[in-house]
Amino acid sequence: MTGLKKISILFIALIYLALQLAAQKQKPNIILIFADDLGYKDVGFTGSKIFETPNLDVLAKKGMVFNNAYAGAGNCAPSRACLISGKYAPSHGVYGVGSTTGGPKKEMKVIPVPNTNYLASSFITIAEAMQEEGYTTGLFGKWHLSSIKVKGALPTEQGFNVFFDSRKDNPNKKREQLKDPKGIYSLTDSAIAFMQRNQHKPFFTFLSHHAIHSNIEAKPETIERFKKQGLDNKTALYAACIFDLDESIGLLTDWLQKFGLDKNTLLIFTSDNSATQQSTQEPLRGNKGGYYEGGIKEPFLAFWPGKIKEGTVNNTPIINLDLYPTFLSLAGINKTNVDGEYLLPLFLSEASATKRKSIFWHFPGYLNEPVIRGRDSIFRTRPVTAMRKGYWKILLYHEEWLLNGGQKNIDNNNAVEIYNLKEDDGERKNLANLNKKKRNELLKEVFAWMKTTGAKWPTLISEENKLNDRDGGDNDN
Numbered sequence: 001m002t003g004l005k006k007i008s009i010l011f012i013a014l015i016y017l018a019l020q021l022a023a024q025k026q027k028p029n030i031i032l033i034f035a036d037d038l039g040y041k042d043v044g045f046t047g048s049k050i051f052e053t054p055n056l057d058v059l060a061k062k063g064m065v066f067n068n069a070y071a072g073a074g075n076c077a078p079s080r081a082c083l084i085s086g087k088y089a090p091s092h093g094v095y096g097v098g099s100t101t102g103g104p105k106k107e108m109k110v111i112p113v114p115n116t117n118y119l120a121s122s123f124i125t126i127a128e129a130m131q132e133e134g135y136t137t138g139l140f141g142k143w144h145l146s147s148i149k150v151k152g153a154l155p156t157e158q159g160f161n162v163f164f165d166s167r168k169d170n171p172n173k174k175r176e177q178l179k180d181p182k183g184i185y186s187l188t189d190s191a192i193a194f195m196q197r198n199q200h201k202p203f204f205t206f207l208s209h210h211a212i213h214s215n216i217e218a219k220p221e222t223i224e225r226f227k228k229q230g231l232d233n234k235t236a237l238y239a240a241c242i243f244d245l246d247e248s249i250g251l252l253t254d255w256l257q258k259f260g261l262d263k264n265t266l267l268i269f270t271s272d273n274s275a276t277q278q279s280t281q282e283p284l285r286g287n288k289g290g291y292y293e294g295g296i297k298e299p300f301l302a303f304w305p306g307k308i309k310e311g312t313v314n315n316t317p318i319i320n321l322d323l324y325p326t327f328l329s330l331a332g333i334n335k336t337n338v339d340g341e342y343l344l345p346l347f348l349s350e351a352s353a354t355k356r357k358s359i360f361w362h363f364p365g366y367l368n369e370p371v372i373r374g375r376d377s378i379f380r381t382r383p384v385t386a387m388r389k390g391y392w393k394i395l396l397y398h399e400e401w402l403l404n405g406g407q408k409n410i411d412n413n414n415a416v417e418i419y420n421l422k423e424d425d426g427e428r429k430n431l432a433n434l435n436k437k438k439r440n441e442l443l444k445e446v447f448a449w450m451k452t453t454g455a456k457w458p459t460l461i462s463e464e465n466k467l468n469d470r471d472g473g474d475n476d477n
Contacts, residue, residue, distance in 0.1 A: 028265060028304075029195070029202055029261060029266070030130075030203075030205070031207065031252075031266070031268070032204075032206050032207065032270075033209070033270075034271065035209050035212065036210055036271070037272070038245075038275065039287070039288075040274060040294070040297045041279070041280075041284065043242070043299045045299070051239050052243055052246070053243070055249050055253065056301065059253065059267070062303060063301050063304065063312075064303075064313070066301070066302070066315075066316070067314070068317040069298050069299070069300030070318065070319045070359065071296045071319070071320055073089055073095070074295045074363065075273050075288060075289050076144055076272055077097045077145060078096065080142075080143075080272055081094035082319075083324070085123045085125060085321075085338070086338030088321070088339050090455040091339070091453065092116065092120065092123065093113075094115065094118075094145070095113065095116075096115045096365055097117075098117065099115050100113060100363075100365025101365065102368040102379070103379050110383060110399055110458035111458055111459045112364055112366055112458050113457075113458055118146055120152075120153075121150075121151070121153065121158070125158045126159070126204075126324045127160045127206070128158065128159030129336070130204045130331060131159050131161070133333060134331075135202045136201060136203045137159055137161050137203070137206075138162040138163070138191065138194040138204070139160040139165075139208060140163075140188075140190050140207050140208065141164075141165055141209050142167075142210055160206075162194055164190045166180070166186040166190075167182065178217060178220055179219065182209065182210045182213070182217050184209060184211050184248045185244075187207060187208075187209060187210075191207045191252065199259060199261060202331075204327065209245060211242075211244070212238065212275075214276060214278075216237050219244055226243070238278055238279060266302065266303075266330065266347075267302070268300075269301050270300040270301075270320060273288050274288045275288060276288050281294035282426070283425060283426040284297060284425065285372075286373060286374050287372055288380070289371060291381055292375075292427050293393075294371070295380075296361065302343075302347050307347070308349075309349055312349065316354055318346075318354070319359045322342075322343050322354075323343070324338050325341065325342050326342055326343040326344055341354045357390075358388065358445060359387070361385065362386075362453075362455045363385075364385075364455075365458075366379050366382055367379055367381050383399060385450060387442060387446050391420060391421045392418060392421070393427070394443065396415060396416055396446055397414070397415050397417075398458050400415035401415040402458070402460060403460070410432075416439060416443060418439050419431065
């Protein structure tokens, strides 16, 4: 071997060593995998006996599972707005998809607060904040916060260096191309390619799936797998879509391990909101669009080898807008003007709970199609504000409060429901009139929060300003 060749080999080795050392010192990578309409009871690691998620179950065993994780809202766009902005719904005004008048307008007793169909550019998004801290950012899949009429609302205008969505033209149209159901595999492949290109610098990858949102798709061989287990066609298709989604996650985690990036990467898996009526969430009450547990409680796991202790379970109530300050804290920022809470001390088992006492939801509108064991036979939900504090849950329904006497008639107007989730996670027994002291204590905090955040109430319908008698809303809610 010539001296020159020896020098070249040594030089290459030094470069490789330098890259390895740089990788060890760089800020941690972050991957957020977001399912669409996946319920708390739809995965193996939360106890499903029907749906199989072997790859997620492995991550759950090797990471931390949160048993009380929540979406920022009961349906797609507002939940994503909460996540991306780190703010509760009253701040950004995204309450629904298309409008807040989903359903027969003749049945609406108040005029809902108008909806905003995009995330305003005035918000510093989580992606923009990560960019400022030296992260390369990529979104792969569903955005759902744009309006072509509004400048600055596209993902690439909201902090993402790269945006790819194989289903962006018509994501819910059923297709014949079944090798890539719901774009699961093309989105995963694109996210992997992005991370491979940027593996020597910190990256934030938001893998935002369209699965399992209607119309449901799955590979034919996967559907057949579940039919052989005796499932009917509808359930087999649902199970197969979840299985395909899980398989794609396995491809991603295998890649992380192969390239040695897993130990410097925090991976979060959760869903934007709960399942539609295609999947009962019992013993939880309700489904997507409602504000009972079955509509907003989500599967959630955090995986970070060597950092997060294997096989840990945390029962602290958390909400998806907590991810904003958590990710920023990993980037080196410990002070943000958002509504979320830092979760890193929980991930690292340095704390047993957050400092926060309560989490909130505000939906001053209507959503069509009643849910399983819901409150209403017409709507998924009517205007409502909700809060969880410890194991207590309160729901304040706006129609009854505004029209039926409010505080003066609270014992009779059915405006307030409270539940003890420790004893009744199915929200079957309303304790509002059985524990009036707790009801009034919780209600006082709800009103204080509404005042602080500027949460708007619906308005009363006057004779000269009645809603038109026609259906409204968007089926993508």
